[in-house]
Amino acid sequence: MPRRKWSSPPCRHISGSARRSSASRLAYLSEAGYIAQRRVRTGSRYRVWLRMTRSGREAYRRHHAALVAIVNGG
Numbered sequence: 001m002p003r004r005k006w007s008s009p010p011c012r013h014i015s016g017s018a019r020r021s022s023a024s025r026l027a028y029l030s031e032a033g034y035i036a037q038r039r040v041r042t043g044s045r046y047r048v049w050l051r052m053t054r055s056g057r058e059a060y061r062r063h064h065a066a067l068v069a070i071v072n073g074g
Contacts, residue, residue, distance in 0.1 A: 026050065034059055 012034065026048075029035045034056030038049045 001038070 026035065026037065030037055033053055036051050036053055039046045040049060041047075
C-alpha cells in the first residue's frame with residue numbers, strides 16, 4: 001500500500017460522513033495508533049493532514065484479508 005497523506009475534507013467526502021462524526025472517528029483511530037494527524041495553518045484556517053501509521057496499515061491489511069475470506073466463502 002503506497003504511503004499517502006490525506007487532508008480531512010477529502011476523507012469526509014470519501015467516507016460520506018459529517019464533520020462532527022468524522023472528527024470523533026479520527027480521534028478514535030488516532031488514539032488507537034492507526035493514524036497520525038498534523039494540523040497545518042493555511043491562511044486563517046487549519047487543515048488536518050492524515051496518514052496511516054505502520055500499525056494502521058497492518059490492521060487494514062488484516063481487516064481486508066478477513067473480508068476477502070468472507071466473500072470467498074472461507
